[in-house]
Amino acid sequence: MTRVLVVDDSPQILATLRLNLRARRYQVQVAPDGKDALTGAAEWHPDLVILDLGLPDMDGVDVIRGLRGWSAVPIIVLSGRAGSGDKVDALDAGADDYVTKPFGVDELLARIRAITRRVPAGEDLPTVDVGRHSVDLNGKIVHGPGGTRVHLTPTEWGLLEILVRNPGKLISQRRLLTEVWSPNHLSETNYLRVYLASLRRKLEDDPSRPRHFITEPGMGYRFEP
Amino acid sequence: MTRVLVVDDSPQILATLRLNLRARRYQVQVAPDGKDALTGAAEWHPDLVILDLGLPDMDGVDVIRGLRGWSAVPIIVLSGRAGSGDKVDALDAGADDYVTKPFGVDELLARIRAITRRVPAGEDLPTVDVGRHSVDLNGKIVHGPGGTRVHLTPTEWGLLEILVRNPGKLISQRRLLTEVWSPNHLSETNYLRVYLASLRRKLEDDPSRPRHFITEPGMGYRFEP
DNA sequence: GCGGGCCGTCAGGGAGGCGTCAAGATTCCA
């Protein structure tokens, strides 16, 4: 089932879209501002984002850039501004479509179908740079300098994905253990030490002085792009 | 270089678009009606089609259907009609975007960038080389060195196609089992072992040391060109 | 200065995944 994240500060539009999308068997989650949109997308991994440009807390184009930093999820922009410059800015920042308000729900639904048809839902992870290595989360490939390749084990990929999808953010030991292992492994913090060491050995230029996989003692780990 | 086919019966629009696109280093070909559009697309294999719905000889939506019958090329529709029904029809017939006239050239160019960004231009692979063998996916034929032929079973073709269409990318066991067998066979990973062995025996130079069909333990398989 | 957490490192053992082979079971076509 296609997962749609709707970002808008107007409760009416939110309610209308949620109703219409749910009736068409989409899975819907909503966010009222840019901050919630970014965290929601990082945690929920939607197949499509519908984004109003006029958000209370941040510029819509910055939200697009924030998403595009780590995700290739399709983005449909809603906006009251019909100016050519606004459209060009949003599209060039990484939006896939631009619909001006007021819009017909039928048209929006058709555009949603057009976009999800092209992207079979699920190919939303681009490549991320980690120092001199480039990490392709989609193809599960790590390229090193000079055409070399680095091999990662499933557990290493699990850790790497969570960290890289939340650049700059502190990820608690609790969350890493829960998502990579299980909620029963919350006390096994030594697993993290072993596998973080392994990731650093494979991806950091100087594993003993990590620059991208940072330890926050007592709390967790952080990925610095 | 991205190849764009522009379909419109108005000489002015044709000239304007050709000028602007050529200036942005697109390769442009034009067609004045639906018949020329279909034959032109079949012979020239454009990476993008810009299609005016108001053509003299046939309905624009039929042109879309005609293209979609055999090609997945992105289509941007131009139309003077702003009605919601027209948009829905065109998009559901297979168009990727819908721009109403009069339109700004800047906006159209931004939409072109947005669409071609997603599809990296030219990604059908009729024949693929696997070591000393060449695989014709359309004709379902494998040629070996020296004019020999290799026979593959339907299941082998199923596996081979998914792997070869995603060169370099890791394909999960889950996806292979789902698409070649069914979602009920997710636990039968032994099938994969048997048929991967079979593919290697038929296509690899040294089946015991595979160079093109790589196992990623615990995750899936990968085709290396 | 000293001790206790917390973290990084290393290497061995065990379990599960993988490749291989061959023998049924099933389907397909003549």
Added chain:
DNA sequence: TGGAATCTTGACGCCTCCCTGACGGCCCGC
């Protein structure tokens, strides 16, 4: 109806990866 091609199933040995425990370094408070 018979035979051939294809798919399924099971057994066995190998190899990878995960877990585990021990040790040392660093930082902090006492």
